[in-house]
Amino acid sequence: MLLLGAHTSVSGGYHKALIKGRKLGLSTVQIFTKNQLRWVSKPISEN
Numbered sequence: 001m002l003l004l005g006a007h008t009s010v011s012g013g014y015h016k017a018l019i020k021g022r023k024l025g026l027s028t029v030q031i032f033t034k035n036q037l038r039w040v041s042k043p044i045s046e047n
Contacts, residue, residue, distance in 0.1 A: 005030075006024060
């Protein structure tokens with residue numbers, strides 16, 4: 001089975017990544033909440 005992924009923006013909220021994934025026909029979405037190259041990051045908003 002060939003698995004493909006896509007990089008998309010999370011502008012407007014993390015929940016929009018889920019909506020975009022569904023529209024693209026994806027069964028899985030992975031969300032990176034911060035830059036992996038930095039130790040400091042903003043707290044994740046509850047909204």
